[in-house]
Amino acid sequence: MIDLRLLREDPDTVRASQRARGDNEGLVDAVLAADERRRASLAEFERTRAEQKALGKQVASATPETRPHLLAQTKALAEQVKSLEADARAADVELTDLSTRIDNVVEPEAPVGGEDDYTVLREVGAPRDFAAEGFTPKDHVELGERLGAIDLDRGAKVSGARFYFLTGVGARLELALLMCAVDQAVAAGFSPVITPTLVKPEVMRGTGFLGAHSDEIYHLPADDLYLVGTSEVALAGYHSDEVVDLSQGPKRYAGWSACYRREAGSHGKDTRGIIRVHQFHKVEMFSYCRVEEARDEHQRLLAWEEEMLAKVEIPYRVIDVAAGDLGSSAARKFDCEAWVPTQGRYREVTSTSNCTTYQARRLNVREKDPREGVTSNRFVATLNGTLATTRWIVAILENHQQPDGSVLVPKALQPYMGGLDVLTPVR
RNA sequence: GGAGGCGUCGCCUAGUCCGGUCUAUGGCGCCCGCCUGCUAAGCGGGUUUGGGUCUUAAAGCCCAUCGCGGGUUCAAAUCCCGCCGCCUCCGCCA
Known part of the structure; x- marks a missing residue:
């Protein structure tokens, strides 16, 4: 709005x-x-x-x-x-x-144009030179299968295309990654939250997801509920119709949830592996803050994303997403893209948006106006950013693989896997 | 799934049977002022939210708001219908 x-x-x-x-x-x-x-x-x-x-x-x-x-x-x-x-x-x-047909007003600094008109802000870390190391890297599907970590065949058998089982070290790796993300968030002052994944239409609409891309969202007609594509939806609805107190600083939540996406418009894209799937898990940062603080908060969210990427020791770049690719809610969006060796390119692993007051208007989230002499309420700003998702497993497996098909576990994740420092092929 | 009870301005609460005097009562809390060595007490005033209008701005004025949505009526917190939430009991499942 x-x-x-x-x-x-x-x-x-x-x-x-x-x-x-x-x-x-x-x-x-x-x-x-x-x-x-x-x-x-x-x-x-x-x-x-x-x-x-x-x-x-x-x-x-x-x-x-x-x-x-x-x-x-x-x-x-x-x-x-x-x-x-x-x-x-x-x-x-x-x-x-x-x-409601007018999308959020973009920040003037955002690049003009569509999907391909992003600006690369920086590249961090150097991709490994596998040729120099003397072997051809395997992709995450092959690595995952040999490690007994990812079972795509049974995923398809049980649930269809774009579904998978994470098994053994795969399951442990995801839990480790997400727990590590939660711990980082908690250390930074976020409240951890496990959210509902089914939400009412007004909440889904309020976050701006029922616009042009509504065919991306699963809907349960018998109950008129929507499956969330991210815990952002539930966390944005969390304080709907409330007057929140931001006098002590932003209210920050780290949401943990399953995420569901129909991937309706992406037939034929990323059909291999777990890059683009119907269901995955994510730890999402969500912040309610004052409008004056939103830009700084956005930079902080981005910094926390980069801190997490540093922990898993993966080369990445940061892009400033162009105006036409922002979605209806965001005024500015930064994506971090991890290097995927077998694709020879960077793939999105985090995304942080400053939604300014757009979602808060639709969901009626306000604060007492803190300005001198003003006694009314006013809308707050909302921001969100990814801290870890299932997709990161792709980058971790591929970037840390050894010639024998084993995979080194990043130091930061080892404590979350009982000290395990290397994943070894089982077949 | 069935039966019953409840939902009023931050919290508690009066009002609902029997529509107009409700411009929603009172208490607590909170804010401002007075008074007083200080504090407390006391006294006086204020205190839902959203929108419109006027204005540089404020004040003022107007409309809506008694869980939500309809209806009846000149007029609804109050009567009727539907829904939602909470509580109690019964049934079913784990």
Whole structure:
């Protein structure tokens, strides 16, 4: 949901944002017109309603002679009020409908353009030179199968394409990775949370996931519930319809959940292995903070992601995602992409978004306005960022493999695997 | 799955049977002021939220808001219907 006040006072900023995203600029004027209509029809309704209330009060104390006349008058007014109220409501629906089509206003520094127009901010760590080491790296599927870590055949047998079993050291590796992420988050002051993975429509809508990409989301029609694609959804809904206290700093949560994605638009993409799957696990950072603090908080989330990537000792790069690829909620987004040796390219393993007040508006998350002399409430900013997911296993296996098919366990994860420092092939 | 009870302004609470005097009572907490060596007490005032309007801004005025959504009525916290949540009991499953 866009800030209507901003739209009224500074429509050019919103137009520029629409342009950067490659979205319809004309929508801005359509919303302005609808806003005008809504306010006019609301004023008309409220004026008439006030008249009706005043007159209605007289009925109670009217004398038997004046009562019939008053009743006739007020009856007619009641009719009018009813129809004016319907008008006002229709105008409001129209405004909401139009204004929710405008995605969050992008930060001016975000690169303009679409998916391929990202900017590379930095590359960290050097990819291994397997040729120099004298062997050809195996991909995560082959490594995973030989280690007895990933069972794709049985995943397909039981649940279909893009499902898998993590077994033995694979299961332990995922648990280790996620526990390590939770511990890092807790050390940084986050509250760990295990969230529901089924949410109501209004929460899913509030986070901005039911827009253009709603076919990515699993829906259970019998119960009208949605399966979340990330715990961000549940954590954004966590404080919905609340006034939160941010006087002691941001409220930070580390959500642990299963994540479900239909991958409807990606037939044929990443069909091999566990890079793109229907179900995986993730530890997600989520922060509620004051609008003035959101940009700094975004940088902090990114830094925590990089801290976690350093722990698993994987080369990666950081990209500044272009405006057209932000999704509806984000004003700015940074992805960390890990080096995948057998693909010879970087693949997304984290993503952090500054959603400013966009989600908070839709989910009604506010704080007491801390500014001097202001007594009302105002919307907060929400941000999220990935701390670890199942997909990281791909990068860990491939980057730390040995010529014999064994895989070295990153130091930081060893304590979480009972001290195990190397995964050895079982076949 | 079945039966019953409850849901009022941060918390507690009056009001609901029998519609208008509810502009929602009172207490606690909180805020401001007065008074007082200090503190406490006492006294006075304020204290739901959202929107509209006016204004540089504030104040003011108006509308909505008694779990949510409909309905009846000139008029709904109050009457009717549906839903949600919590509690108690019964049944079923683990």
